[in-house]
Amino acid sequence: MNDMTQHFHQVEMKPKEFKSEVEPVWCPGCGHYGVLAGMYRAMSELGLDPNYTVNLSGIGCSSRTPYFVQSYKMHTLHGRAGAVATGTQLARPDLAVIVTGGDGDGFSIGGGHMPHLARKNINMTYILMDNRIYGLTKGQVSPTSRKEMKAYTTPYGGVEEPLDPVLYMLTYGATYVGQAFAGNPKMCASLIKGALEHQGFSFVNIFSQCPTFNKIDTAKYFKGLVVDVPDDLELDDSSSAMAHVQQVNRQGKLAVGLLHQSQRTTLDQEMARLVKKVGGNAEYDLQKIVDLSRP
Amino acid sequence: MNDMTQHFHQVEMKPKEFKSEVEPVWCPGCGHYGVLAGMYRAMSELGLDPNYTVNLSGIGCSSRTPYFVQSYKMHTLHGRAGAVATGTQLARPDLAVIVTGGDGDGFSIGGGHMPHLARKNINMTYILMDNRIYGLTKGQVSPTSRKEMKAYTTPYGGVEEPLDPVLYMLTYGATYVGQAFAGNPKMCASLIKGALEHQGFSFVNIFSQCPTFNKIDTAKYFKGLVVDVPDDLELDDSSSAMAHVQQVNRQGKLAVGLLHQSQRTTLDQEMARLVKKVGGNAEYDLQKIVDLSRP
Amino acid sequence: MEKSDLVIRVAGEGGEGIISTGDFISAACARAGLEIYTFKTFPAEIKGGYAMYQVRISANHIHNQGDTFDVFCAFNGEAYELNRHLLTPGTAFVYDGPGGDFEPDLPDGVSAYPIPMSATAKKLGEKRAKNMVALGALSHLFNINEETLIRVLSDKFGKKGEKVLAKNLEAFELGKGFAQALEKKDSWRVADAKEPKDVIIISGNEAVGLGAILGRLDFFSAYPITPATEVAKYVSEHIPKLGGTLIQAEDEIASISQVVGASYAGKRSMTATSGPGLALMSEMIGMSFMSETPALIVDVQRGGPSTGLPTKHEQSDLFLAIHGAHGDAPRIVLSVENVKDCVEMTAEALNLAEKYQTPVILLSDGSLAFSTQTIPTPKADQFEIIQRKRWDGDGEYRRYALTEDLISPMADPGTPGAMHIATGLEHGETGAPRYTPENHETMHRKRIHKIQPLVDEYRPAERDGVEGQATVGIIAWGSTIGVVREAIERLTAAGQKVKALYPKLLWPMPVAQYEAFAAECDQILVPEVNFQGQLSHFLRAETSLKPIPYTICGGLPFTPAMIVAKVEEISK
Amino acid sequence: MEKSDLVIRVAGEGGEGIISTGDFISAACARAGLEIYTFKTFPAEIKGGYAMYQVRISANHIHNQGDTFDVFCAFNGEAYELNRHLLTPGTAFVYDGPGGDFEPDLPDGVSAYPIPMSATAKKLGEKRAKNMVALGALSHLFNINEETLIRVLSDKFGKKGEKVLAKNLEAFELGKGFAQALEKKDSWRVADAKEPKDVIIISGNEAVGLGAILGRLDFFSAYPITPATEVAKYVSEHIPKLGGTLIQAEDEIASISQVVGASYAGKRSMTATSGPGLALMSEMIGMSFMSETPALIVDVQRGGPSTGLPTKHEQSDLFLAIHGAHGDAPRIVLSVENVKDCVEMTAEALNLAEKYQTPVILLSDGSLAFSTQTIPTPKADQFEIIQRKRWDGDGEYRRYALTEDLISPMADPGTPGAMHIATGLEHGETGAPRYTPENHETMHRKRIHKIQPLVDEYRPAERDGVEGQATVGIIAWGSTIGVVREAIERLTAAGQKVKALYPKLLWPMPVAQYEAFAAECDQILVPEVNFQGQLSHFLRAETSLKPIPYTICGGLPFTPAMIVAKVEEISK
Numbered sequence A, B: 001m002n003d004m005t006q007h008f009h010q011v012e013m014k015p016k017e018f019k020s021e022v023e024p025v026w027c028p029g030c031g032h033y034g035v036l037a038g039m040y041r042a043m044s045e046l047g048l049d050p051n052y053t054v055n056l057s058g059i060g061c062s063s064r065t066p067y068f069v070q071s072y073k074m075h076t077l078h079g080r081a082g083a084v085a086t087g088t089q090l091a092r093p094d095l096a097v098i099v100t101g102g103d104g105d106g107f108s109i110g111g112g113h114m115p116h117l118a119r120k121n122i123n124m125t126y127i128l129m130d131n132r133i134y135g136l137t138k139g140q141v142s143p144t145s146r147k148e149m150k151a152y153t154t155p156y157g158g159v160e161e162p163l164d165p166v167l168y169m170l171t172y173g174a175t176y177v178g179q180a181f182a183g184n185p186k187m188c189a190s191l192i193k194g195a196l197e198h199q200g201f202s203f204v205n206i207f208s209q210c211p212t213f214n215k216i217d218t219a220k221y222f223k224g225l226v227v228d229v230p231d232d233l234e235l236d237d238s239s240s241a242m243a244h245v246q247q248v249n250r251q252g253k254l255a256v257g258l259l260h261q262s263q264r265t266t267l268d269q270e271m272a273r274l275v276k277k278v279g280g281n282a283e284y285d286l287q288k289i290v291d292l293s294r295p
Numbered sequence C, D: 001m002e003k004s005d006l007v008i009r010v011a012g013e014g015g016e017g018i019i020s021t022g023d024f025i026s027a028a029c030a031r032a033g034l035e036i037y038t039f040k041t042f043p044a045e046i047k048g049g050y051a052m053y054q055v056r057i058s059a060n061h062i063h064n065q066g067d068t069f070d071v072f073c074a075f076n077g078e079a080y081e082l083n084r085h086l087l088t089p090g091t092a093f094v095y096d097g098p099g100g101d102f103e104p105d106l107p108d109g110v111s112a113y114p115i116p117m118s119a120t121a122k123k124l125g126e127k128r129a130k131n132m133v134a135l136g137a138l139s140h141l142f143n144i145n146e147e148t149l150i151r152v153l154s155d156k157f158g159k160k161g162e163k164v165l166a167k168n169l170e171a172f173e174l175g176k177g178f179a180q181a182l183e184k185k186d187s188w189r190v191a192d193a194k195e196p197k198d199v200i201i202i203s204g205n206e207a208v209g210l211g212a213i214l215g216r217l218d219f220f221s222a223y224p225i226t227p228a229t230e231v232a233k234y235v236s237e238h239i240p241k242l243g244g245t246l247i248q249a250e251d252e253i254a255s256i257s258q259v260v261g262a263s264y265a266g267k268r269s270m271t272a273t274s275g276p277g278l279a280l281m282s283e284m285i286g287m288s289f290m291s292e293t294p295a296l297i298v299d300v301q302r303g304g305p306s307t308g309l310p311t312k313h314e315q316s317d318l319f320l321a322i323h324g325a326h327g328d329a330p331r332i333v334l335s336v337e338n339v340k341d342c343v344e345m346t347a348e349a350l351n352l353a354e355k356y357q358t359p360v361i362l363l364s365d366g367s368l369a370f371s372t373q374t375i376p377t378p379k380a381d382q383f384e385i386i387q388r389k390r391w392d393g394d395g396e397y398r399r400y401a402l403t404e405d406l407i408s409p410m411a412d413p414g415t416p417g418a419m420h421i422a423t424g425l426e427h428g429e430t431g432a433p434r435y436t437p438e439n440h441e442t443m444h445r446k447r448i449h450k451i452q453p454l455v456d457e458y459r460p461a462e463r464d465g466v467e468g469q470a471t472v473g474i475i476a477w478g479s480t481i482g483v484v485r486e487a488i489e490r491l492t493a494a495g496q497k498v499k500a501l502y503p504k505l506l507w508p509m510p511v512a513q514y515e516a517f518a519a520e521c522d523q524i525l526v527p528e529v530n531f532q533g534q535l536s537h538f539l540r541a542e543t544s545l546k547p548i549p550y551t552i553c554g555g556l557p558f559t560p561a562m563i564v565a566k567v568e569e570i571s572k
């Protein structure tokens, strides 16, 4: 089987063995540590062979994550990790492809790529480390910042409605959507593990406090708001997930847990189908193609 | 009142008087003619002063529209009309700002700007001329193309799920969302008129056949599928609209009519509030600002 | 010029079969062992509007579209009006009449042949047969090989059934009959059929696609844009046969990003675009450079700047191709002369990207994009496939190891022991961030100097013209080269001491070759189709040459006659 | 250098108050009538990491950050380690001890002053008072005016309440006491207070913001990026006071698009970014050029290419600034020397965009971004505001009318009778699409030639150094100018025949000025902080000069001593 599941249960490594030689550079108390812990744990539980894993990211505090993980990895440009990862995944459908990045990276400059990752069902896992702020550039509003937040270039308070990443991704047709809080690395781990196992585009939004620049969306704030997804949510129906998220949002709360999972052909499977259809293979006689242009 | 409504009912012009000296260059039978007719009619009914109207567009057959309309206008770059229009609208909130463009222009290359037009509630009208194809470049799949469509660079058939523009815009928080079929210029006109009157970001998706390159989404095809929005739809609740659209889609049909309308502060109003808050005005003593940097 | 080097122009309303008429003539002549070089302009609008197809036919090798046409066939009055000023004594003029939409008032000396195309098509009850009537007439009047033409038509219409074929052949015969009834007043004729050659006939854009396939491309990311889209069209049809992938991305930024991602995964990867797309790719091209990830970008240049003249020819993206990224990020820039180059240099450019682990930009242009030409049939195995340097598994793996040739071994994901990070941040040998002044200098030198050997490894720029000292030396790039070749032929035939240099590697610059060439020339003329004289700029900056720029930028290529005239002007 | 031109460097862990210590010293000295010029490096990481603040203080005019420091104050062992190699005989060294985290093993000739900073702060029960202890010691040891320093501290901490102020002053006094108990072993001292000057103290980025405000900016679109973000921060605070608007866009493409849209609506509009953002803007800058819509883009350059060295200094975006768009689309490119220029040239650049209806790129760089400098207090009314040429209502309106000066009147939306289209397609005078060769040439000439007069209108590039013939002539741009100024002072003082030229208008190039300058120099030296010698490239391409490039690219600016040494080397 030419997909990434062949690399599951190939290694026995403890979570901490997935740490790379580079030490995280995040501020003390940063939620991103929790996400990273969740990743280590998920990879460990899956027995994911790091040699067949590619971690990609854009630019931001969160986008430093790949440096800290044992695997192949690429630190790309602000907003472009998803698009770069698309190339990697289609080129090598046997790899486990993971993107980590921030709310700004993903939904501001990278927002144009998101719909297409989901609707094309690129077989990758996208982990959004949502601190509702631009961390690395020292605290400007991001598209998930609450309107009341005063920040670097909004000294008189914000002026825009925030967006909801999971609602977006559900609308975009992501086939796996979960949400968690970085303060609960166990839930992070379980959702990331599920995402990695999922065949298709999986998205996990993780609320991750930035104590340095976001003084309103603190760990305590998040902790007080999260409510678990009820057991009876119809997981394979994205409209149920959307309705649920909207309802929880209206109560001023945050829904955490697995929100949606469904199956649809992935783009690499479609491509494989095409190759099969035309009888493609590495030994194909190229002269036949040349000859088509004879007068 | 410093908004565009002051320019309503300022002129008495017949629809055809809104025609510019440039003749449309579209193919015979192109749906875009219907959209244009709808625009003329809406402008006429509103008595919109063309001197205070700015039509903007990106690149595509649909993006030629501004050339054909009496008004100020700007023919910008592929995918950028919404972003350019944001600058125009914020700079001059007294203008009526209209964007016309294609499905590729708006949801492929321009897709990164769309969420922000809506969530920031930029006071403009965005008319998407959705022919489910790249017309101007001679027929490649667009993000709204149905999967079964064979096209220029998909000779063996498409490989991706199409997206639904109105579902996207509802998720993005557009405060006015309508959908119509170009074969019904009257409905187009009435939705466009409503969109122009609306304070905030208004979006009208218009199914517009491309007989030259899209052989499957013909006028006849569209005509057979449209179903009017029921009278009892809760217009101010975007979740109702989303549920309705999804339900109609599941039946393989297309919902047409006004889907959603609600009120929220527009970004230019927020900006005006800021100016007021700091006592801003054109005569403000700039020396006071300089003096803040004394040692 | 001997009369058997013939240029035929057919023009009319888009949709009247102008393009297919030209294609039939081209194919027939190619089958008859002749060479062809075509040139087309499409209507700027989608449907209708003026369309033009010009085909140059010769028994000898052809380098360009010619100065002007010898035979003009007008399908309607608009086509006539737009070309009337180009009719000179001696031109043969075939037109729709009687019964057409115009009555020509011809300049003296033009030989006119009225052929009732519309009327005949109408009579046949098949409006679309108009061009067949024209074709029959043209075939008879100008010795277009009837046998091969009929075979081409049979191959084409045969697929659509007996009846369609019969109808078209009937129209053809009627056209021929009208021509037979007319007196031949000029001496233009296509050369007689020769031994058929082993050729293909293909457009520049398709040829880029073919080059990519023969260069064993694995991954192509497309975003449509005129005049580059047909590259993707061609690749989309054939790449699955090799087991490869073509994806249409959401925009050009996504395209180049996907290319970089696929290349990181070990695959030969490319995209093709035009100026606006190349501009959008600037930042990610810098990332390809910095992270040393191979990437091929083909830029089919069009009239700029901005949306510009999207369907017209220009060679004006050289500044952007060489300088388009922030920071110091020089890359390999190549340009093609003709359709044959489109095949060969695309395959080669893929190799160079892999070998040097850097972005490669291959420049084509609007006049080649749709120009179909006969070229010797490429042999699938004539293309060497150079693989990127890969880690041999020895010792500790460092992605950016400082090696002697400055090129570090890569490792595909899945290579045990070689996990690493590729990054756009400044980094040390392992890829970990490193911001010290010394490291930045060292790594900069590595990335920038590693492509320098290419200047000597690459085949030297071809030289043309007289041996020894010349009064004028011409340096040309891109499709202008083919025009200069013919100008040089004419000038040397006229006894002028001229020579030319045809660089195809534009960056890094083969400075020594330029210097050696210039040493043998009294003056250097650099014709190019842009406003600022972009190659002249680089010659002034990087060599001791003092070029005389000769620039035009009206959306059309040069003609040999223009070059000849210019040389005569400056050598007075 | 007289001893009263003093450079103090303070370094330690980010978060220990390094930056505020430096700011207090700067403000106190500025209030004491002295000039200051600061230079900072921030940790590459968000929190913690090495932070450094260097302040040069003088009674005379200062042009740069100095060669090195005279006084070094180390807050911790890391800071000591990183700077130890820079300590030379004569350096004064103040450090945290006893009780600090290290014990220095000093080179000979360094005068050491141990001050128990941490221990004292601990005793006071306020860890954050560490820097106050240091400040007290520094003030006493090096004659930093105590009176103005106390006033600065009072102004700052007074706002936070009596208790906070008292605690800080107590720490300050204790530090002073420790210093008093030590014997002064060196002769470094800040110049005595003078008559206070009418100055402000402001960073390069804030100064760009101030220049924009004084240039009556209406609209700013921001996207955060190091090292440019503070421009937007400053503007966001003040633009509402003028009734203007700042929006944070979703990316840099949206930013420049919004700028073009606001400008079309008649407003003075700009954005500020760094290299990666400028690269992304390339296509829309071409649109601004083609549609002749004014737009100002400030590029605060950083270490490139790609993500590069985001917090470091480089001058390497000149290629992109001048050549970064497809097609021929030259634009006005300016660069600032210092903080004063940041104010004045930003205001001026807004005028130029309006006047010439074209994109203007203003280059600043990483070393100026955060450098605070004392500059004469700008007078709000010293800035002339040039409005774009607007239609006078006469005759028929044509947006792209061919006028004598090639600049066509614009019309804001809402002007009756002037409805028109602005477009990126090639167009005729009305704006309607027009693709004829003649029109393309004419319009190209209009757009490209209209900015040429600027070469003469713009104030001539400043000259420095000896009159008459020089052995070496230096051409510098950007913040390197300030370094060269001092080198020229030293070299001429030493009797060397050197001179310099300081261009601030980089495109279109003032060729005649370069030629005239070069005519008086035996050799031309061009120092710049990039790898390829980017200005040298343009000088070679567009003038007859044969510059000797002197390039460094380690993330740090030049020092006067480096320039002096280089001049001595090449004039041997």
Ligand SMILES: Cc1ncc(C[n+]2csc(CCOP(=O)(O)OP(=O)(O)O)c2C)c(N)n1
Binding pocket: A059, A060, A061, A062, A063, A077, A078, A101, A102, A103, A104, A105, A106, A129, A131, A133, A134, A135, A136, A137, A142, D223, D224, D225, D226, D252, D276, D277, D280
């Ligand atoms: C093209 C480009 N524009 C801007 C930047 C500057 N930049 C770096 S990170 C960042 C935002 C980071 O915010 P987010 O993605 O939310 O990540 P976080 O730091 O909060 O984890 C920005 C704007 C950049 N690197 N590249």
Ligand SMILES: Cc1ncc(C[n+]2csc(CCOP(=O)(O)OP(=O)(O)O)c2C)c(N)n1
Binding pocket: B059, B060, B061, B062, B063, B077, B078, B101, B102, B103, B104, B105, B106, B129, B131, B133, B134, B135, B136, B137, B142, C223, C224, C225, C226, C252, C276, C277, C280
């Ligand atoms: C940056 C850039 N990329 C690509 C193009 C080429 N292009 C022009 S129009 C178009 C798509 C048009 O499709 P759509 O927006 O759906 O409009 P339609 O023609 O169907 O009305 C494309 C890809 C361009 N002009 N600019």
Ligand code: SF4
Binding pocket: A025, A026, A027, A029, A030, A031, A032, A061, A062, A131, A135, A136, A209, A210, A211, A212, A213, D046, D047
């Ligand atoms: S700035 Fe915020 S997001 Fe970045 S490392 Fe610090 S706490 Fe985390």
Ligand code: SF4
Binding pocket: B025, B026, B027, B029, B030, B031, B032, B061, B062, B131, B135, B136, B209, B210, B211, B212, B213, C046, C047
């Ligand atoms: S190509 Fe299609 S969209 Fe374009 S004008 Fe023709 S019918 Fe309309």
Ligand SMILES: [Mg+2]
Binding pocket: A060, A102, A103, A104, A129, A130, A131, A132, A133, A134, A135, A142
């Ligand atoms: Mg964030």
Ligand SMILES: [Mg+2]
Binding pocket: B060, B102, B103, B104, B129, B130, B131, B132, B133, B134, B135, B142
């Ligand atoms: Mg379309």
